[in-house]
């Protein structure tokens with residue numbers, strides 16, 4: 391995804407995140423589906439291509455009984471070109487679904503920098519995103 395975000399620079403990259411929930415309450419990212427950023431101002435904002443969203447949900451439904459059983463939509467990622475990997479005021483205004491995981495990747499001068507993860511505001515925590523710790527088993 392880092393390469394895709396660097397390729398999209400200076401526009402914001404966005405994609406849907408697929409994975410599965412773990413028994414300990416965590417989750418594991420297994421795959422992603424890049425989506426065109428269809429926002430009219432793609433350098434400052436993002437809007438996932440709704441056609442990719444629909445196609446991904448359909449794909450997951452069809453997989454339900456197959457070998458990729460259990461794979462679900464975890465959330466999405468977008469990049470922040472030349473800005474911090476922290477949710478913006480616009481992000482806050484867009485965070486309607488408390489179940490969605492938000493990943494934000496900062497890209498400085500075309501190079502992927504920091505990846506952060508967030509949970510949207512919820513009734514216990516209504517006014518801001520809560521940071522989520524990322525673990526990687528690849529490093």
Ligand SMILES: [Zn+2]
Nearest residue numbers: 468477478481
């Ligand atoms: Zn943002």
